[in-house]
Amino acid sequence: MLVRFDYPRTMNSMLDELFATDVRPTRSVFPAVDITEDEHVFQVLAELPGVKKDDVKVAFENGVLTLSGERKPYQIPDDARILMNEMRTRAFERSFEFGFDVQSDKISAEMSNGLLRISIPKAEQAKARTISVK
Amino acid sequence: MSLIRWSPTRDLAAWPSDIVEMQREINKMFDNIFRGERDESFASSSWVPAVDIAEHDDEYIVKVELPGVSKDDVKITLESNILTIRGEKKQEKETKKENLHRVERLYGTFQRSFTLPSTVKSDKIDASFRDGILHISLPKAEESKPKQIEVKVK
Structure with missing residues (x-):
């Protein structure tokens, strides 16, 4: 069906879509990841709401950290009626390269409150040093 | 076309x-x-969390994706059938800019409101966090539950 072009109305409906009447969740990559470093470690924080720790795999190989796994759907009773469904269930995989020497045998990971926290200790030689001038 | x-x-x-x-x-x-x-x-919202809402026979279940949000930073209110969830996702600690390699997580305040289709027992609302998801259970008020009436055929 063709609708006659109506400039003010089209503009309004575009604004409606951008704004208040139809709020949509902010979408980003999944999982969203922050990577920070301090003197001793790199810290990776990945947002994995609703993901069980057994459904996440963390691997480190040749300087590349890979997070993979699956966000599985949760159980809903048969008699329930879905009124809104914005959460997405899916398999995921993301890789990040670390261009520093790290102690790969000392990497640790833990899940809490929907956040996967990975600590990657720097290798001694990669830490910043001051070299005394003789 | x-x-x-x-x-x-x-x-x-x-x-x-x-x-x-x-x-x-x-x-x-x-x-x-x-x-x-x-x-x-x-x-005032800087990001919008994803929400699932399901209606069961005796309650509404609202789930909000809030990974890494502390329970003390979330406020839930109900006012004449309008459920509002607001709060803030805070950065864990200040990190100097040169030490940030990647920032994809969204921080700041959020707010969402929903009009519930029927009245709920406002004193029986229960909320808890599991795996970064806020679960809110809102039991329906008696008058809004589906009633089953048995009619005997003579």
């Missing part, structure tokens, strides 16, 4: 994050221009 309305926010997940970031900036820009006309609550 049918015309499909242009929807700039559709299927953002499939886009590279740079474009998502750009979209966010544009929204923010419009946000500032139109601030006077918009409802206060939405203007």
Whole structure:
């Protein structure tokens, strides 16, 4: 069906879509990841709401950290009626390269409150040093 | 031929994050221009969490994706069938800019409101966090539960 072009109305409906009447969740990559470093470690924080720790795999190989796994759907009773469904269930995989020497045998990971926290200790030689001038 | 309305926010997940970031900036820009006309609550949100709502026989179950949000930073209110969830996702600690390698998580305040289809027992609302998801259970008030009446056939 063709609708006659109506400039003010089209503009309004575009604004409606951008704004208040139809709020949509902010979408980003999944999982969203922050990577920070301090003197001793790199810290990776990945947002994995609703993901069980057994459904996440963390691997480190040749300087590349890979997070993979699956966000599985949760159980809903048969008699329930879905009124809104914005959460997405899916398999995921993301890789990040670390261009520093790290102690790969000392990497640790833990899940809490929907956040996967990975600590990657720097290798001694990669830490910043001051070299005394003789 | 049918015309499909242009929807700039559709299927953002499939886009590279740079474009998502750009979209966010544009929204923010419009946000500032139109601030006077918009409802206060939405203007104060810097991101919007995903929500699932299911209606069961005796209750509504609302789930909100809030990974890394502390329970002390979330406030739930119910006012004449309008459920409002607001709060803030805070950065764990200040990190110097040169020590940030990647920042994809969204921080700041959020707010969402929903009109529930029927009345609930406001004193029996229960909320808890599990795996970064806020679960809110809202038991229906007696008059809004489906009633089953048995009619005997004579």
